[in-house]
Amino acid sequence: MADLLNTNPNDTYGDDAIVTLSPREHIRLRPGMYIGKLGDGSQADDGIYVLIKEVVDNSVDEFIMGAGHRVEITVEQNVVTVRDYGRGIPLKSLAAAVSEMNTGGKYGGSAFKKTVGLNGVGVKAVNMLSSEFTARSVRDGEARTVTFAKGLEQSDRWESGVAEKNGTLISFRVDEEVFGQYAYNLEYVEQMVKNYTYLNLGLTFCLNGRNYVSKNGLLDLLGENLTEEPLYAPIHLSGDDIEVAITHGTGYGESYFSFVNGQYTSQGGTHQAAFREAIAKTVKEFFHKDYDPSDIRTSVIAAISVKVTDPVFESQTKIKLGSKEIEPGVSMRNFVMDFLGKHLDDYLHKHPETAQTLQKKIVENEKERKAISGIQKKARETAKKVSLNNRKLRDCKIHFTDRSELAEQSMIFITEGDSASGSITASRDVRTQAVFSLRGKPLNCYGLTKKVVYENEEFNLLQAALNIEEDMENLRYNKVIIATDADVDGMHIRLLLTSFFLQFFPDVIRTGHLYILQTPLFRVRNRKKTFYCYSDEERQRAIAECGAGVEITRFKGLGEISSVEFKEFIGENMRLDRVRLTKDDPIHDLLEFYMGKNTFERQGFIIDNLRIEEDLVEQDLKIS
Template structure:
């Protein structure tokens, strides 16, 4: 009997299956390993901002070593980034190597770069590989050396030439549109990033597109910019030590607000140093006041910042957003012990020397304690109702993956989204077209309650708001947040705008950290569908509609979508997939939440009346010169 033939594997695993990629190919094939998620610029942790950070970090490291007090940054046509420092400049013979050879750089020599952010020799190589065009230029003692790359490939390597320019390094790049699709830099995100650099490097001046960023008092300036002097309970406490700086105060907003940094890197996800800071504040205040206050009462409404510098920091990812557990050199103490001991000593001393702050701080803690106890009974009943409702909750259509649950698929966790919709028709369309792995839907029954000026007790008494906070799992803070993106999806009409404002009021009043940390977005949906027999174009404003009419020629069919419920599930799937348009809700760092809410959601104030009267425009005035009337579109088509 003949031997049986084994079935041929559809993808044979042979020597030909093994590939070796060079550094450039690997970065372009797996960019997420180097810069996190790609994104389109609508989120502060999108890849294009990581590219900017990686280049600026090198200039910051030069400043930290005592070379260069100014950094010039430009973004040209929202595409090209130019960063110029006035440090020592890259050694001329290594200009090409430091931006194109992995594990090549000056930061491996700890005698030259102490306590630097970039220690892995990857940063500028990733920028180079992920840019359609990348130029590096170094000036040292009257000699300039430059090189140019395209997608990481060297295309120009001229010989050094004489120059009258000052010493320093210039890097210019354009993110590759083939990798970063439809990207757009948001100035607000870059401004926040640059202010952080200024606060952490007192005396440094950063010039960005004509604006100056400069700080002399470090983290105290940061908190002054982030808080309203009329609402903080006592003057900002600033504590300075070798390799550590701390600032804190208490405001009146709900939640806790922290800004943490390691070697100048904004660790947006915290880590061991931030956990130790929070622990140290609780321990110190309990011992100082000799009362066993609840930790949540001590930290309620706190606004704090911590910055430490360590040799060879260990981060939990290439993007360096969370610090791991490390030892402090040279004494070998852990970061936790170092921070807790510092807070215990210096905060205790400060309170002994400042009796007015001591009294104000204790009053704030005891006020939080009273509010918590007053709410305890209502909270217990509300949680019991929410637990029962969750078993058969028709408001929430959940997804399979959740943010921060520790799954191996980090990219899917980053895409987890909760759409908050108005009414069953809109939620039905989204539910049928969503990605069930990463997209959930929460349906409102109408306009939610205007929460402005109310205590948090109302969240538990209002069934819909209570179910929403439980769906998000943010009752005790953002640590348990189940969705990375919270998307408000309402109709593009007056009622839809009102619901949007009511939801933003709810989040800003009771969960401001959700907005501050860039988790809240507005879903942009098309207003028009313009099509002929061959092509369909969806348009998000009047200008896009006019362009679509020009493109499709005479007599296209035009449909105006009045609400989300009118868009079929098949069409809806095209707007919430890869081509989703999300507008982030950005809270300006110098804006007071309470003043903002008072203006928009408070009683009919004179200031709001005056604004409406001054900006009232008649319908005929809204036709602007850059929008062509239909007749002109037809004439253009005839031509």
């Protein structure tokens, strides 16, 4: 014992403790540094979709350089194949181009300009994170095919006299040793493909046999994503290295879709910031009125695409642009400002009916803002006073706005009651997980103005906790998670909170930050095994696996789950359902039907769809 106490910790830190990893080993050990989170395919930003994008980016770059007008993608039985008809990777360099880090044709020169894949990492990461990987290039009747497994070369075959068209084929199966069990959601792949078509007019994508092509660029994108009738026909403007589309809806918040060299920058960046500023400045100068920028931008729905020379992103996943110049010597801010200052101003002069509708909307926004300014000031003071001792908020240490590797893991659970919040609070990771506790069912805010957000203490404190009163730029948590019981009351609270965000902060949903926490309905165990089941089907499978002597517990609410067990449900195995909006979701109609005043139609719907089932196990049972 004395020897252990006298052990010097420095004795274990010698030269043999210093480890040098190969690029392949590093990517497989730390994949998050290259593709963001891993995930199981249930979320659109999971790593398996990033890997598809890394491959497709190269095919799109070929099109941007004027080579190839068709990209074919198949996703079958977890094998992804991407075939383009560009120039084809130079044959002698094929193996190195897909396996050796910092090797590529995009480090200068004229082979590629204003492209996305510039770091020489993307397709190599795909190779090293795949259990099977094939790269084939065809150039002028000659072809070369190389295969790999987990980044290690398996075969290399050369051919001559082939009749195939020039281009590159990449095929891969993501390695389950790294990712675990996963499944592709083709809706996410389809949306990725659509985004590529909007930004690359003339480029046809074929996904699993279905063709996708855009004729009107960002105008098509806005039409695909509008969830309400716009106040005026979208304004569509384009020029050298820039394209924008702008309209206004009737809701709150601002909604932007921004792209750089065809890459969807979901977190915006310098181009989106310049765009927001330019819209306000141009409109103010057009009307010769000193309107508040927030009154101009409230309810805006817009898209911007720019092409940047050697773009700088804030991470390898390229979801936020950091470039301050669109090309050497040309400021991003000035470029966007000058473009909108001329072309948006010209458009409004040529379309007085659009200008009139826009001004009417601005005036309405101004009136509402001034009407609530008094109560808004008081509410802000209240929120500020309680921020240091907010009984409803158990904050975390790292937030989405921090410059930290863990920033994207930040989340806040919105719970019902003290018992549920107590279990989550006791089991959470205090670094990245915050808890906001409701005292009961929140107010149904459908049909109310934003004044209620400031009059209602819980709503006011919630918007202050999220820091989204002004805009989404300062959102403090990457995931806003509604965590309620899986019963009728819990479902009702989910609807009420979802209505709150849809009504006043739709950008939280549009930008993919709102989630529903799935918690287990049953615990099935014997002396050796414990299973947590989220459905009756999972319960039946668990019972069969446990065999005789199984014990079944039916969880009525979150408060019944111990804090020790809760770690299982909000950790690595956490199940989340993202709340999504598409053009097929008529927000106003849905809110009116489900959250508006009671109607005979809704009563009839409830009666027609009412299901009476046998009571599930309500207490612990022992089955022998």
